[in-house]
Amino acid sequence: MQTDSVAVFRNREGELVERYYGNFYSMLPTTANPLIADSGLADSTGYLNVDPQTLQHK
Amino acid sequence: MTLRNGRIIKYENLVIAAGQKQNAQSIKGFDEAWADVDNPFYTNQDHSSWKASTAKGYRVHYNFNGGPAFFYIPPGNFYGELENYNFLISKAMWDQQANAGKLSWETSSFTVINPNKTFCSHFKKVDDYLKNACYENNINIETDLTLVEVRKVLYE
Numbered sequence: 650m651q652t653d654s655v656a657v658f659r660n661r662e663g664e665l666v667e668r669y670y671g672n673f674y675s676m677l678p679t680t681a682n683p684l685i686a687d688s689g690l691a692d693s694t695g696y697l698n699v700d701p702q703t704l705q706h707k
Numbered sequence: 708m709t710l711r712n713g714r715i716i717k718y719e720n721l722v723i724a725a726g727q728k729q730n731a732q733s734i735k736g737f738d739e740a741w742a743d744v745d746n747p748f749y750t751n752q753d754h755s756s757w758k759a760s761t762a763k764g765y766r767v768h769y770n771f772n773g774g775p776a777f778f779y780i781p782p783g784n785f786y787g788e789l790e791n792y793n794f795l796i797s798k799a800m801w802d803q804q805a806n807a808g809k810l811s812w813e814t815s816s817f818t819v820i821n822p823n824k825t826f827c828s829h830f831k832k833v834d835d836y837l838k839n840a841c842y843e844n845n846i847n848i849e850t851d852l853t854l855v856e857v858r859k860v861l862y863e
Contacts, residue, residue, distance in 0.1 A: 652859045654746055656777065658820070658852035666852060671774025671815075672767060673748045675741075675854065676791055678734060678781040679727035694783070697723070701829040 736857040747771070748857060751791040771801060773810035775818070779854055782822040789827055792837065794819050798844045818847040820854075 656673055658666045681695025690706065692698045698707045708716045731737045731750075740748040742756050749764040757763065778794040798817055804810050819841060827833040841848050 652861055654748060655858055655860050656854060657856035659855050661851045669775060670777050671747060672771045672776035675750050675779040676781055677750050677752055678730045680730040682725040682728050684725045
């Protein structure tokens with residue numbers, strides 16, 4: 650019995666797409682920190698909305 | 708600002724650096740594939756179940772001997788934007804290995820899957836640079852795929 654490694658993706662049409670891989674590097678998926686998301690300071694994404702030039706909270 | 712112990716601190720300016728929360732469990736099979744030392748699936752961090760000597764990322768990266776290779780960037784904000792975009796280094800290293808006969812690009816490919824619109828949402832020059840560098844180094848870019856599951860297929 651042998652094995653293959655498969656990554657399954659969803660495309661923009663909602664279809665599932667399989668890709669066999671010999672090497673797969675993934676950045677770790679993350680989510681907003683609840684400390685910020687639930688603070689009342691965050692926007693709908695759960696992150697602070699800041700000025701990209703100054704990082705000052707809008 | 709009131710701390711958990713009730714202490715009140717007054718401030719004129721407040722910087723909050725809370726970081727992001729890891730969310731590997733949001734993708735079916737992600738954590739199992741990451742933890743499995745024999746699965747060529749790795750991330751920008753060591754898995755908590757590993758011994759210090761496991762060095763899976765280093766080993767998998769350096770022992771790649773051909774086939775489809777992928778670099779995946781999750782949608783939305785994420786830890787390590789740019790800092791961990793090491794796909795150009797991977798390609799340069801694998802090109803060296805191809806020159807040494809360890810792998811063949813005739814039967815291999817390298818694809819960056821980035822469901823975000825850009826590589827760097829606030830710095831167009833960096834986005835343009837990375838897209839151009841991928842093109843010049845024969846690295847494919849796909850933008851319409853989001854990872855939902857990682858699994859193994861058994862066959863005889």
